Amino acid sequence: MNSGITEPITEPPKASPVVVLEAGAGGSGDADGSGDADQSSNLEVAQPVKLKPMQILKQNAAPIAECLFIGLFLGLNDGQFGIILPSIKEYYNISDGIVSLLFICQAVGYLIAAFLNGWIVEKLKQKGALYLSGALSVVAYVLLLLGLPFPAMCCFMPILGGALALMDAGANVYPSTMPYGTTLLNLIHAAYGLGSLTGPLIASAIFASHLSWKTSYMILAGIAALNCLFIWLSFRNVELHEEEEPDVQNSGDATSADAKPVVRRGRFAQSVRLKFTWLCAIFLLFYVGIETTIGGWGYTFLTTARGGDTVQMGRVMSGYWAGLTVGRVILGHITGMFGEKRMILVYLVITCGMVILVWQATSIGTDAAGLVILGAVLGPMFPTAISVSHQVLPKHLHATAVGFLVA
Numbered sequence: 001m002n003s004g005i006t007e008p009i010t011e012p013p014k015a016s017p018v019v020v021l022e023a024g025a026g027g028s029g030d031a032d033g034s035g036d037a038d039q040s041s042n043l044e045v046a047q048p049v050k051l052k053p054m055q056i057l058k059q060n061a062a063p064i065a066e067c068l069f070i071g072l073f074l075g076l077n078d079g080q081f082g083i084i085l086p087s088i089k090e091y092y093n094i095s096d097g098i099v100s101l102l103f104i105c106q107a108v109g110y111l112i113a114a115f116l117n118g119w120i121v122e123k124l125k126q127k128g129a130l131y132l133s134g135a136l137s138v139v140a141y142v143l144l145l146l147g148l149p150f151p152a153m154c155c156f157m158p159i160l161g162g163a164l165a166l167m168d169a170g171a172n173v174y175p176s177t178m179p180y181g182t183t184l185l186n187l188i189h190a191a192y193g194l195g196s197l198t199g200p201l202i203a204s205a206i207f208a209s210h211l212s213w214k215t216s217y218m219i220l221a222g223i224a225a226l227n228c229l230f231i232w233l234s235f236r237n238v239e240l241h242e243e244e245e246p247d248v249q250n251s252g253d254a255t256s257a258d259a260k261p262v263v264r265r266g267r268f269a270q271s272v273r274l275k276f277t278w279l280c281a282i283f284l285l286f287y288v289g290i291e292t293t294i295g296g297w298g299y300t301f302l303t304t305a306r307g308g309d310t311v312q313m314g315r316v317m318s319g320y321w322a323g324l325t326v327g328r329v330i331l332g333h334i335t336g337m338f339g340e341k342r343m344i345l346v347y348l349v350i351t352c353g354m355v356i357l358v359w360q361a362t363s364i365g366t367d368a369a370g371l372v373i374l375g376a377v378l379g380p381m382f383p384t385a386i387s388v389s390h391q392v393l394p395k396h397l398h399a400t401a402v403g404f405l406v407a
Contacts, residue, residue: 053179060178066234067184070171071191072198073227074164079199079321080216082296083314086303087213092150096300103296105154109161116162117169117403118268126399127235130170134228136163141221145214169403176390176398185390186332189383193325196295197318204314271401276392280385281405287381290351294320298371308364316368323372327379335380340388347377
């Protein structure tokens with residue numbers, strides 16, 4: 001699956017999970033009066049009717065829209081955090097090294113969710129995991145906005161990280177079961193970029209009004225509560241399709257004396273035994289590290305090292321996230337045209353060049369341009385990795401493996 005809006009309208013439609021029995025004439029009887037017999041016969045030969053792709057999308061419009069809202073919500077969280085970080089540092093009177101523990105603690109929550117995601121999905125199903133993530137996100141934001149002592153903040157961040165990781169996994173897995181799944185996934189990733197560029201604008205407006213950083217978490221808590229409600233309303237009547245593990249028989253001839261029994265493993269164990277899972281996980285580990293480091297510390301760098309205005313630099317960081325959004329929409333199409341591997345290598349080379357430019361250039365204008373370009377070339381990488389994973393991994397491992405990769 002390619003990154004960006006690359007999926008043409010000619011994508012083969014997926015079979016609808018909805019089965020409709022065709023009504024036969026036997027319900028009213030034939031000319032010979034054998035109505036009951038014909039009715040039974042018609043029921044036996046009734047065939048399932050496959051819905052057209054747009055009909056399937058229309059039936060699932062509410063959960064698809066909620067997945068887009070989840071992407072927007074996740075972007076708001078990531079986009080505002082880097083802007084409020086200096087205020088948190090000042091509030092607690094701590095150093096950069098100490099305040100960075102918040103990043104580490106949230107990452108711990110993501111890692112815990114990465115290893116527990118498969119187990120949670122098996123126990124609660126994908127819909128239950130989404131409900132849990134929504135509730136935990138509300139709890140985490142309410143605790144964070146209280147402004148309790150810094151050690152308590154560090155304890156709350158893993159809760160937030162775990163909740164967002166489960167939510168992110170669900171929003172990436174569900175659309176892949178729909179027609180035009182590639183297009184839907186990339187729209188969700190673009191919605192994340194839209195939220196990321198909006199987050200700094202909201203945080204900058206808060207500071208321009210001389211309000212506390214707690215106001216930012218208060219807004220996020222309200223959005224999280226709405227998101228929790230939307231998840232329930234959108235998915236309550238939706239039966240998420242759970243791919244069953246293929247019934248693998250013994251290798252070789254069933255009557256052969258050398259045939260070995262198949263050892264059944266849990267889905268997480270199956271996922272982590274695949275070489276592709278670890279290669280993709282390591283790639284995303286470094287990618288997300290670069291993306292969030294720039295998004296989280298770019299504002300501090302521009303205001304401290306470059307002496308930029310606190311409100312204006314928030315808008316500059318919105319430019320970085322705007323570049324990421326545009327990159328996921330436009331460069332994603334180019335990625336599909338010229339091949340994922342080739343284009344990812346090109347994006348990595350440009351990324352290195354832009355990082356050096358921002359590091360060495362002393363002009364804020366040059367730094368701003370470099371950050372926008374940097375965001376644009378970083379944008380397609382994450383959707384591309386998720387898209388390819390849906391192509392390579394077995395379907396029954398999508399929920400578990402993608403959850404692991406995302407977290």
